[in-house]
Amino acid sequence: MPLGIRIFLAYFLFVGLAGWFVLDTVMDEIRPGMRQSTEETLVDTANLLAELLREDLKNGTLAESRLPELLRAYGLREPRATIWGVQKTAVNHRIYVTDAAGIVLLDSSGSAVGQDYSRWNDVYLTLKGVYGARSTREDPSDPDSSVMYVAAPIKDGERIIGVVSVAKPNRTLQPYVERSQRRLAWLGGGLIGLGLLVGGLLSWWLSGSLRRLTRYAQAVSEGQRAVLPTVSGGELGQLADAVERMRTQLEGKAYVERYVHTLTHELKSPLAAIRGAAELLEGEMPAEQRQRFVANIAGESERLQQLIERLLNLAQVEQRQGLEERVAVPLRELADDLLQAQAARIQAGGFQVENAIPAGLAVRGERFLLRQALANLLDNALDFTPAGGRIRFSVDRQGEWVTLRLFNQGAAIPDYALPRLTERFYSLPRPASGRKSTGLGLNFVQEVAELHGGELRVANVEEGIEVVLALVGP
Template sequence: MKLGIRILLGYFLIVGLAGVFIQRVFLAEVKPAVRQAMEDTLVDTANILAELAADDMKQNRIADGNFASRVREYAHRDINAKIWSFRKTTLDYRIYVTDLKGIVLFDSTGRAVGQDYSRRNDVYLTLQGSYGVRSTRDVDSDERSTVMHVAAPIIDDGKMIGVLTVAKPNNTLQPAISQSERTILRWGGLLLFLSLAVGLAVTLWISRSLGALQRYARAVTAGERAQPPAKGASEIVELGQALESMRQKLEGKQYVEHYIHSLTHEMKSPLAAIQGAAELLDEDLPDTQRRRFAHNIRSQSQRLAELIEKMLALAAIEHRQTLENVVTVDLGGLLDEVLELLEPRLRQASLTVHIGRSQLGPKVRPKIRGEVFLLRQALINLLENAIDFSPAGSEITLKTDFSVAGTVKLSVLDNGPGIPSYALTRVFERFYSLPRPGSSEKSTGLGLCFVQQVAQLHHGQISLHNRSEGGAEAQLTLPAEPA
């Protein structure tokens, strides 16, 4: 399982459990909190009514006195109160009064007069001088029928003369409790959703940063050009930069070792030829042989200079990860410039260049974005390669076209002997070269490798294959500049 998915699932699990736990705690606290508020109100009510009932209780007319009359009038009041979001249409207090023996003398409902309530906690505890309260079911099998009873002593001259109890059904609080539960669930659900959304966004952000770092590492492992991630979590960006710095140091050391080995290997043959010719020149030789050996020294020296120059150019481009001086390049104009530079070589080899008809029309010139110097050198290498393998008096064809994918394709076609099958897969290897027609000499084997590096830096590609009618065709494909 991927790290991003693990982080996401872990976050969802933690947030989900926390959300469920918090909601359960809130819901568990709602009902007791509401009932506590109701009990507090009942305490105040019971004590006020106990004071109001004291005179009638003292005069033994609690059942038919002024207090009883007012309580009965209360029960018949017409009420229509909107309390927040729910409506109250009934008055729910039940009030009863007992004597010091716990016998009910007055009951606002009339159903318990004469009954012994001395063992009921509200009356019993109050008679004992304690706070009297109880919650009892009206229907034993129905948990929702519980009624809260709060009692207060009726005092006269500092002495208790009776007990007044105020009772209220707990289910009258259910609308408020239900509303609170719905509110908690709604806002809790919204908070949970927002938490999960934030977690998803953060996880995706981290996963994208890790993915960019992973792609960079894979590209480096595959030997491709790649830049460390520049966006994302700062720690991952710093890690990418540290890896890039480490890669450059390691590659730099390996690069130098590899190039020194390759360069010394390739320099052995021309140095040996120079040394041999120089030793022979010390001897007394005819002028013709002396001139031949001197020519060998000059040609091998030129080969060494060309090898070193191309090695330095290739080393510079291979070590780069991105283009630097990027401008809009008119490919047709650049080709004209390259052909003008190679005109002496073309004339010396008795070759002509034919510009093939473009599918774009004669007035449309393809343009690309890139570095002029690198593109010029790549085109020079391609054309020099075609010149080397073209027979005298033949023709080299150049074609430029847009492809369907929005790229520009430059094709260089020659009429030479083509590429042997065993060399098709190796022509872009460093130092790999084939003998030129009519000569045993080889090139440095760095030209096509340089072209491949330029193509990759420009996000393009280079291919070389044999033509069915004879000769070879090199195709350089580069992204076209957006219109």
């Protein structure tokens, strides 16, 4: 299972379970919390009424007072109030008063006057001098029919002369409970969903960063050219920098070892030729023969210089992971510059050169490297084209790809050599001199093509050889 999915599942379980537990706990606390708040309000109301009723109950004039009329008028009121989105159209309090024996003297509902309420907890406990309250179902089979009763003593000095109870049905609180639960469910669900979304994005970002680093490490281990991915974040950024430093150090060590070995191998032949010619020059010989050995030394020295220069150019390209610039490079002008630089050689060989690249056509890349690559291709074309032969630059374009073709008239390349032409130090003898080159030119061109995201192909065609360099247009 991918690391990102495992991280997300762990996060999902933690956030989901924690959110569900908190949400369930809070939902369960809404109803008792609201009842507690209501009970506290009923306590205040009962105590206020106890003070208002004290004189009438003490003097025995409760029945003749205006209170029964006021309670009946109170029961008929229609508040028409909108409380947090809930419509309240009727009052819900029931108020009754008992004497010191628990006999109901006054009832706002008119149903219990004269009844003995001394055994109900609200009256019973209050007459004993403690806090009295009860919750009783109006319908024993309906749990939602319970009514909350809160009582307060009516006192004459320190003596309890009666009890006033205020009742409120719990079902009147239900709309507020349900509204609070719905809002909490939406908000809680939204927060859990947001938390999971953040967790999913975090897992996706983390796993994506690790995947990019993994692909980079795999590409480096396979010897491919790869660009260090941009990874944000402290530890991941440090990991990316550490991987890049490790790659640089390992590649640098292996690169130096490989080049020292190959350079040593390639230097043996010209150095042996120079040493042999120098030893022969120490003895007496005709001037013509001496001149030939001096020319051999000069030729081998020039070969050494070319080998070193091309190795340095190749090393510079192979060590790079990307281009230093990406600009539009016009191909026709670039080819014209190279042909002008080789004008003397072209004229001496009598070559028929044609530049058929359309004016204004460009590719995107690094001008210096592309010029070096085309210069190598033109050098090869001039080396393998017989005197008076044809050389032609042309271009095809398909979509974003620009395909540069360089044709030179000449003998076909042997089949066994075609797959090896881009190998380092592999070269075919030049038709004119029979000598081989450094074998680094096409290898350099291939590195430049890959650095630009393109490719190099060499093939035999009718009457000659065609080199194809595919690059991305501007």
